[in-house]
Amino acid sequence: MPDPAPAPVTLTGELSAADVGAIAARACVRVAPAALERVQRNREVLEGILSTGTPVYGISTGFGALVSNIVAPDFQRHLQVNLLRSHAAGTGPELPDDIVRGAIAIRANGLLLGHSGVRPVIVERLVALLNSGYVPVVPRIGSLGASGDLAPSAHAFLPLLGEGHVRDRDGTVITGAQALHQLDLEPLELDSKEGLALINGTHFMSAIGALLEVRVRGLLDAIDLVAAATIDALRGALPAFEERVHRLRPLAGQGASAANIRAALHGSSRIAQPGSARLQDAYSLRCAAQVHGAAREALRFFSELVRGDLNAVTDNPLVFDDPPEVISAGNFHGQALALAFDTLRLALADLGSISERRTFRLLSPSLNGRLPAFLTTDAGTSSGYMVVQYTAAALVAELRALAHPVSVDSIPTSDNQEDHVSMGMTAALMAVDATDRLERVVAAELLCACQALDCDPGTPGNPVRELHQTVRRLVPALTQDRPPADDLAAVLPVLRGGTAAAIMAAAPPA
Secondary structure, three states, X not given: OOOOOOOOEEEOOOOOHHHHHXXXXXXXXXXXXXXXXXXXXXXXXXXXXXXXXXXXXXXXXXXXXXXXXXXXXXXXXXXXXXXXXXXXXXXXXXXXXXXXXXXXXXHHHHHOOOOOOOOHHHHHHHHHHHHOOOEEOOEEEOOOOXXXXXXXXXXXXXXXXXXXXXXXXXXXXXXXXXXXXXXXXXXXXXXXXXXXXXXOOOHHHHHXXXXXXXXXXXXXXXXXXXXXXXXXXXXXXXXXXXXXXXXXXXXXXXXXXXXXXXXXXXXXXXXXXXXXXXOOOOHHHHOHHHHHHHHHHHHHHHHHHHHXXXXXXXXXXXXXXXXXXXXXXXXXXXXXXXXXXXXXXXXXXXXXXXXXXXXXXXXXXXXXXXXXXXXXXXEOOEOOOHHHHHHHHHHHHHHHHHOOOOOOOOOOEHHHOXXXXXXXXXXXHHHHHHHHHHHHHHHHHHHHHHHHHHHOOOOOOHHHHHHHHHHHHHOOOOOOOXXXXXXXXXXXXXXXXXXXXXXXXHOOOO
């Protein structure tokens, strides 16, 4: 049976990462009437200012370096249409549907804060698009993260005008005009400021950030559990994870990972207890809480910056009601998000590095204690999971390349009017790719840890045992060589689908 549809989400001007995730997963969207009233009042303020003939950027002027070019009143509506058409300059593969839907929802939510000068119909049409079943076709490449996500946004919102392209629920591409016809809607006629308000903002970067926050948070719990399975399989020492140890270095992330590993090992008869001959383990085991905890601190920083943009007005210019004024500013600049994504990718790369080291230790006969070489009982004739570690190493090399910071790589645009840009969308897309690589590295460790538990029987910790049973329902124990690629593909959903994280979350504290 298909998963039930998420509960409807009402847009009020305050949005959480979980809300974005639900809308991305095709939850129905509603709008709070009070928020629409706020939009209407702000529009009336803008119209009052325009009636005085006051010059306003992007309404009576051109864009970017064309700010000095005056646009006559008769052409100001056409200016907004031309903006969407001219800025739809993206290229490359399409962005996934969940990112596009998340971005549309964040843009609608920002408009509801009532400082963008648009008519309520703009928000209503965005919500209609989200609820229609159609998703705009948006190329992946083209945003510099300032002035916001211009190119992807232009592609996303052209269908409101009956232009561009969308995909239906079956994946078929049709024109924006065909989609409007099937929805019995007339093409939207943009008024002053509205094209600019649609595309000038950080909503695509923010959408990726919100979706990654949820995804990485679950992965952090999963990697704690997988590390515990490795420690269990290698009969590692428990004292390094005692609560009193981690109270002496009061970092919340470190304490959380140590608590997870303790809980995951609870009930194990395999683990070296205090007073045993096993005094300490290699760093990849003994320092798992410190390394995983550092990644949790990076995620905390990342999440704080993402949440700020989920509920921000990031277009330009801004319309203020009291006193009535239009101010040109720079909230569209994505530097905070770019820095957040750069930081997250550094953490993801290091998580991959320590996970690969644990996989190496499980497989290597010089390091894995009483386990058989490469986790096969027929070493020499068989290679077991030897090359699984090669794959993990290749993925770590990619993670390290993806950790290169791009928030310092500004390339000026628009005749140097836009002389410092964030490259935040590049940083965001690299973070998506890095998360994918890390999930695969951890899948390699998970596969090998479960095989190691079979090679050296004993009673593992209760959550580790549940994780092992989950994997064994998908992949049988390795008794003779077979292509490990199939095994890796089979266990990946345990991490990506949230099963491992749910096991960890349900474990009682130890």
